Every structure is written in C-alpha cells, then in structure tokens.
Amino acid sequence: MISDIESRLKSKFPDSLLNVVSKDKRITFSVKKEKFYSILSELKDIGFDHLSDVTAVDYIDEQEFELIYHLWSHREKIRAIVKVRIPREVPTVKSVVGLWTGAQMHEREDHELFGINFEGNPNLAELFLEDWEEIPPFRKDFDTRKYVKEKYYQEDEQYPIVKG
Amino acid sequence: MEEREIAFLTIPFGPQHPASGHFHALLKVDGETVLGLEPHPGYLHRGFEKLMEYRVHPQNCVLVDRADVLDPFSCELGYANAIEKIAGLEIPQRGRYIRTIMAELGRILSHITWIGVLSMVLGFDSANKIAWGDREKILRLNEIATGGRLYPCYLCIGGVRRDISQEFVDETSKALDYLEGQLSFYDYFVFKNETFVMRMEKVGRMSAEEAIDLGATGPNLRACGIDYDVRKDEPYEAYPEVEFNVITREEGDAYARSLCRRDEIAESISIVRQLLKNLPDGSYRVELGPECITLEGESYFCLESARGEKCFHVVSDGSPCPYRVKIRAPSFLHTLTEFPYLAKGSTIADIPAIYWSLDSCPADMDR
Amino acid sequence: MKKLTPKVIKSKSEARAWSVWVINYFTACGFMELLPWVGSGYDMERFGILPVPSPRHADVFIIAGYVTTKAAKRIKMIYDQMASPKYVLALGSCPMTGGMYWDSYATIKRVDEIIPVDLWIEGCPPKPENIGHGIVMAANAIKGGLKGH
Numbered sequence: 001m002i003s004d005i006e007s008r009l010k011s012k013f014p015d016s017l018l019n020v021v022s023k024d025k026r027i028t029f030s031v032k033k034e035k036f037y038s039i040l041s042e043l044k045d046i047g048f049d050h051l052s053d054v055t056a057v058d059y060i061d062e063q064e065f066e067l068i069y070h071l072w073s074h075r076e077k078i079r080a081i082v083k084v085r086i087p088r089e090v091p092t093v094k095s096v097v098g099l100w101t102g103a104q105m106h107e108r109e110d111h112e113l114f115g116i117n118f119e120g121n122p123n124l125a126e127l128f129l130e131d132w133e134e135i136p137p138f139r140k141d142f143d144t145r146k147y148v149k150e151k152y153y154q155e156d157e158q159y160p161i162v163k164g
Numbered sequence: 165m166e167e168r169e170i171a172f173l174t175i176p177f178g179p180q181h182p183a184s185g186h187f188h189a190l191l192k193v194d195g196e197t198v199l200g201l202e203p204h205p206g207y208l209h210r211g212f213e214k215l216m217e218y219r220v221h222p223q224n225c226v227l228v229d230r231a232d233v234l235d236p237f238s239c240e241l242g243y244a245n246a247i248e249k250i251a252g253l254e255i256p257q258r259g260r261y262i263r264t265i266m267a268e269l270g271r272i273l274s275h276i277t278w279i280g281v282l283s284m285v286l287g288f289d290s291a292n293k294i295a296w297g298d299r300e301k302i303l304r305l306n307e308i309a310t311g312g313r314l315y316p317c318y319l320c321i322g323g324v325r326r327d328i329s330q331e332f333v334d335e336t337s338k339a340l341d342y343l344e345g346q347l348s349f350y351d352y353f354v355f356k357n358e359t360f361v362m363r364m365e366k367v368g369r370m371s372a373e374e375a376i377d378l379g380a381t382g383p384n385l386r387a388c389g390i391d392y393d394v395r396k397d398e399p400y401e402a403y404p405e406v407e408f409n410v411i412t413r414e415e416g417d418a419y420a421r422s423l424c425r426r427d428e429i430a431e432s433i434s435i436v437r438q439l440l441k442n443l444p445d446g447s448y449r450v451e452l453g454p455e456c457i458t459l460e461g462e463s464y465f466c467l468e469s470a471r472g473e474k475c476f477h478v479v480s481d482g483s484p485c486p487y488r489v490k491i492r493a494p495s496f497l498h499t500l501t502e503f504p505y506l507a508k509g510s511t512i513a514d515i516p517a518i519y520w521s522l523d524s525c526p527a528d529m530d531r
Numbered sequence: 532m533k534k535l536t537p538k539v540i541k542s543k544s545e546a547r548a549w550s551v552w553v554i555n556y557f558t559a560c561g562f563m564e565l566l567p568w569v570g571s572g573y574d575m576e577r578f579g580i581l582p583v584p585s586p587r588h589a590d591v592f593i594i595a596g597y598v599t600t601k602a603a604k605r606i607k608m609i610y611d612q613m614a615s616p617k618y619v620l621a622l623g624s625c626p627m628t629g630g631m632y633w634d635s636y637a638t639i640k641r642v643d644e645i646i647p648v649d650l651w652i653e654g655c656p657p658k659p660e661n662i663g664h665g666i667v668m669a670a671n672a673i674k675g676g677l678k679g680h
Contacts, residue, residue, distance in 0.1 A: 025398070049376050049377075050376055050379070050381075050392075051379060052379075052466075052473065052475060052492055053475060053477070053490070053492040055477050055490045055492075057479055057487075057488045058488070068477070070464065070475065070477075070492070072392075074376065074390055074392055077397045077398075079398070079466075081464065100377060100379070101377045101378055101379075101501065102377065102378050102379025102497050102501050104501070105496065105497065105500045105501055106496075109496075127205060127206060128205060128206035128209040128530060128601075128637075129206065129209065129601070129637065130206065130600070130601045134636075137211060137214060137636055138211075138213065138214055142636075144211065144214055144215070144218070144634055144635065144636045145218065145634045147636050148633070148634050148635070148636060148640075152629075152639075152640045153640075179556075179602065179605055180554070180555075180556045180586070180605065180609055181584070182555045182582070182584045185557055186556075186557055186558060186559065186602070206599070206601050207599060207601050207602045207605075208559055208599060208602075209599055209601070209637050210597065210599070210632045210635045210637055210638055211635050211636055211637050214635075214636070215632065215634060215635055218634060227631065230560050230631070233559075233560040233563055234563075277566070280566075280570060292570065293569075293570045293571040293574075294570075294571060295570070296566050296567060296569065296570020296571060296572060297567075297570050297571030297572050299566070299567070299570070299572070300567060300572045303567075313564070313658065314563050314564060314656060315560075315655075315656075527559065527560055
C-alpha cells in the first residue's frame with residue numbers, strides 16, 4: 001500500500017517531490033512550495049482524512065520556516081508527513097481549511113506564535129496572548145529570558161541562570 | 165402594530181465559573197437557545213514549547229509533566245520516547261513494562277477525575293465527592309513508586325529512574341480490586357442513573373464524518389464508531405504483549421462518550437493485571453553516557469493519552485537543548501473546534517454537559 | 532458520665548474562622564492538590580469551607596498555581612468584587628517567585644504585585660497535608676483577629 005501511494009504521487013507530481021522516505025508504516029514527503037496544496041489535496045483523496053497537526057519550525061540560519069503537516073489514514077492505518085519550506089521574509093502560504101476543518105485552529109496558533117500568514121483562513125485573530133506587542137514569541141530571535149529579565153526583575157536583582 | 169426589535173444576548177461562560185475550568189467562551193444566545201460559541205483560550209498559556217528550548221533533555225523530562233495536569237505520565241512518556249527514537253535506544257523489557265503500568269494507572273486516574281468533574285457540573289455532588297476520594301488510591305500508588313503524588317517525574321531517557329518494589333506490586337493489586345468493585349458501584353450510581361442518562365443521552369451528537377473532519381481523537385472519536393487507538397495501530401512500549409479491546413460505540417452523543425470512558429477503565433485494570441503477572445526480571449534502565457545528550461535528528465512519536473492522540477515532534481540539532489518541541493495536544497481540538505460545533509443549537513443548561521463530556525483539560529489546550 | 536456542654540462561640544472572629552467560603556476558581560496546575568480537599572479524600576467542608584460561585588459571597592481567594600498575564604486582570608477584577616473582610620492564600624511556588632515557569636514570557640512572577648497576600652503555602656504542588664496545615668493556620672489567625680482587607 002505504501003508503495004502504491006508513493007508511485008501515484010511520484011507519477012502525478014514528478015518535479016515537486018524533493019525527497020520521499022518510507023519506513024515503518026510512515027511516508028515522509030519533502031515538497032516544493034508551489035504544488036504543496038495539490039499534493040495535500042491528492043493525499044486527502046487517497047484516504048488521509050485525519051489531520052493531526054500543523055507544525056512550524058524556525059530555521060533562522062537558513063532564513064526559512066518549515067511547515068510540517070501530519071496526516072493519518074483511518075482506513076489504511078498509515079501516517080504521512082508532508083514538509084514544505086517557505087521563506088522567512090515573506091511567510092505566506094495557502095490555508096488548508098478547505099480540506100480539513102480542524103486545520104483552522106492549528107493555523108491560527110502558528111500565525112500567532114510564528115507570524116506565518118495563511119491565506120484563506122477565515123479567522124486569524126489572537127488566540128493565547130492578549131495585547132502582545134513584541135515579535136511572535138516562538139521565533140528564534142525572541143529571547144524569552146532577556147524579555148523576562150527586563151520586564152519582571154529589577155536591574156541588580158539576582159535570578160537563577162541555568163543556561164548561559 | 166409596533167415593530168419589535170430582536171436582539172441577541174452574549175453571555176460569558178467565563179474563566180471564573182464552577183463549570184468551566186479556566187477557559188472562557190462567549191455564548192451568543194436567543195432566549196435559551198445557543199446560536200454560536202466563540203472560544204477564548206489562553207488563560208493558562210506558558211509558552212511551554214519555548215521553555216523547553218532552554219533546558220537540556222533530562223531537565224525537560226521533569227518539566228514536561230505539567231503540560232497536561234490531569235494525565236502527566238503520558239507527557240513524560242511521549243518526550244522520553246521521542247528522544248530515544250532519535251538516539252536509537254532500546255529500552256530493557258522490565259523498563260517497558262513498568263512504564264506501561266504507570267501509563268495505564270495514569271489513564272485510570274484521569275478517567276476517575278473526569279467522572280468527578282462531570283458529576284460536579286451536572287449537579288451530582290455525591291458522585292463528585294466519592295470519585296475524588298477514589299483518586300487517592302492511585303495517587304498513593306504513585307507515591308510508593310516514585311515519591312511524587314501527582315507529577316511523578318519518574319521517567320528518564322533510557323528507562324525509569326528507580327525500580328518498583330514488592331510493596332508497590334501488592335498495593336497495586338489491592339487498589340485494582342477495590343477499583344473494580346467501585347466500577348460496579350459507579351454503574352449503578354452514575355451511569356445507569358435515570359437523571360444522568362436523561363441529561364447525557366442525545367446531547368452533543370456528532371457523526372463519524374463530522375468527528376474526523378473536526379479532528380477528534382480518543383474516546384470522542386471512538387464513540388462515533390471509528391476504532392482509532394494508537395496503542396493498537398502504532399504500538400509502543402509493552403502494548404504489543406498485552407491483550408485488550410478497543411472500545412467503540414455507535415451513537416456519538418455525550419452518553420456514548422461517557423460509556424466509552426467507563427469501559428476503558430475496566431480495560432486498563434485488565435492490562436495492569438496482565439503486566440503485573442508477567443513482569444520480567446532484569447534491568448529497568450539503560451546506562452547512558454554523555455553522547456546521549458548531544459543528539460542530531462528529528463522524530464515524531466504518537467501515543468494514546470487519556471484524552472486522545474498526543475504526539476511529540478522533536479527536532480534536535482546536536483546541542484544539549486532541543487531545537488524545537490511541538491506537543492500535539494488532544495484537548496486543543498476538542499475545545500476549539502468540536503465544542504463550538506456541538507454547542508450550536510443546544511440550550512444553555514446543556515453547555516457544561518457537552519463541554520465535560522468531551523473531557524478537555526485547559527492546561528493541555530493552552531500549554 | 533461526662534456532661535456534654537455546648538460549644539459557645541465567643542466572638543465574631545471565631546464565627547468567621549470556621550465558616551470561610553472560598554471562591555470557586557480553578558486556577559492552574561497547583562490546584563490539583565486541592566481536589567482531595569474538595570472531595571472526600573480530606574474534605575474541607577468539615578472545617579466549614581465551601582466553594583461558592585459568586586465573588587460577592589466569598590471570603591477567601593485561593594490562588595493555586597501560576598498566574599498568566601491574561602488571567603491577572605481577571606483576578607484583580609474578582610478580588611475587587613469580593614466583600615471585606617477578605618483574605619488571599621497563595622498556593623505553590625509559582626505565585627511566590629515564578630516557580631518552574633520563571634522564564635516564561637506569559638506568566639506573572641510575584642502575585643503580590645497585583646493583590647496583597649496573607650498566607651503562602653510552598654510546594655510544587657504542596658501536598659494535601661501541607662495545605663491542611665495552612666488552612667488551619669489561617670483559620671486560627673482569623674480567630675485570633677487577623678484583619679482582612
């Protein structure tokens with residue numbers, strides 16, 4: 001079954017798949033940004049009806065965000081992972097709300113914590129933070145210890161340092 | 165004839181509310197009917213995943229307990245397994261058995277707490293007090309094995325921190341016998357109680373397709389007929405070596421979800437009994453050198469917590485602290501997509517029953 | 532046979548000390564060790580302590596666990612609505628110094644920057660016996676005339 005899925009996607013999107021790894025009932029696709037929505041749509045048609053998660057990772061040295069979509073097929077009991085890289089300067093990507101309703105909240109969380117813009121998501125209002133004025137807190141250039149030291153501790157006060 | 169103005173009222177199901185945990189929702193109502201629900205989470209947000217990037221892996225094993233306050237052991241299990249997958253470590257059999265025993269005891273604890281909270285919000289104080297007294301049996305077992313009642317901090321990378329004693333094995337058997345007797349009491353007192361059935365049956369119903377589209381997992385999904393249980397579909401720890409059933413129901417309403425959880429308590433009791441009977445001897449932990457701290461790689465580990473599918477995505481780049489940790493919390497979608505969907509069209513008085521039948525933990529949702 | 536004499540409550544403070552009503556607010560992870568007190572494990576109702584839903588009925592505000600910046604405003608609102616005399620108990624190490632989340636961008640480090648606190652109970656979370664010791668200490672202090680705010 002996994003080999004069928006692999007060959008079907010390879011034949012349909014020959015230039016968009018950068019890397020395919022299949023191991024232990026899991027397939028991992030690294031795809032180019034241009035066709036990633038069609039690839040996800042194709043995977044949904046194949047039978048991956050459960051979207052577990054939409055994760056974002058900030059690779060600041062490479063100036064890219066990586067979005068990772070975790071999918072599961074209830075019928076075949078296979079997991080598929082789709083990874084796509086987007087530029088850090090203009091992090092805009094198409095939303096997958098049309099395919100899975102549950103994606104709306106995952107994307108809203110990533111928008112708030114990373115600053116990624118999902119086009120087509122009906123509501124990207126703030127979720128966890130209220131009146132937040134700094135940069136999105138999960139980005140690598142936001143140092144939470146420096147922020148806390150400046151905001152909550154007096155200038156000469158000792159506070160525990162665990163990692164330098 | 166005068167023109168009558170119709171206005172809709174917005175009621176806060178506020179953060180300070182006996183039936184809401186620490187979660188805020190705005191209900192748009194017309195009389196008694198709820199037309200829409202807008203969730204406002206974030207009252208318990210700590211930025212957990214960011215905090216984990218500043219601590220080394222053994223410190224994170226202790227911190228990650230508190231990501232889900234009602235089922236802490238599942239978080240520890242997930243993080244330790246994700247790191248062990250990157251390192252390629254093989255845990256000895258006794259360690260795996262002990263971990264599975266603690267995980268199942270944690271599941272029983274979470275479900276009994278859920279019975280208590282659900283009874284409290286339905287106005288059934290007696291069941292609430294009795295259930296929260298029964299929790300003490302399992303917390304006592306936690307204390308014997310690990311020293312900590314609620315947040316065990318027992319797991320480490322490579323196994324468990326210390327071995328279990330004969331006292332633990334004896335006390336666990338006694339506690340399981342007691343809980344099995346209590347289950348038949350709860351059947352008669354709570355689950356077959358006419359008022360309980362009337363308040364939960366046909367309330368908050370969803371079909372299988374809707375549940376899958378909204379992202380439901382755990383007992384919420386199994387009550388709609390889909391048999392997705394990570395312990396059977398992607399087995400981990402000692403689950404391949406025990407026999408248990410995956411509990412499903414067809415109706416998809418609040419009562420079906422409650423019965424699914426009640427049956428899961430019985431299955432967990434049977435799993436722990438099997439594991440205690442076949443507990444192997446040997447070491448419970450792999451001795452690790454400093455090379456286990458500087459790991460490079462990425463892994464995605466899924467497990468079945470008491471609430472549903474919980475997954476840990478860990479990216480490590482060779483430094484002692486992880487580069488990125490993402491916790492897929494089951495309560496995130498229960499509260500933010502399923503609850504608004506099910507609340508539409510119901511009455512105000514049914515809102516607590518729907519909310520707690522989904523068994524969501526606000527600390528798990530916000531992280 | 533020993534003659535039983537009825538207990539006479541001699542002062543207003545003593546009456547207040549044994550009927551303390553707590554506001555029903557599940558704060559955070561430190562709250563989990565209050566559950567045995569609410570339930571039948573340790574049962575606080577025999578001390579006269581009852582959880583009530585409305586801030587206007589309550590005497591004591593228990594802050595059990597960490598306080599986020601979003602929740603801090605609401606805690607101040609609830610505290611302002613409680614009627615005097617009122618007392619505040621802080622449970623756990625997170626309201627004291629920030630606790631485990633001392634480096635989190637979203638939590639308040641010291642809760643007595645927003646509301647005055649009368650009793651601190653340490654632990655992460657404190658065991659139910661510690662909480663009981665704190666409750667009895669607080670009740671005795673109220674009986675002895677501790678002025679609320």
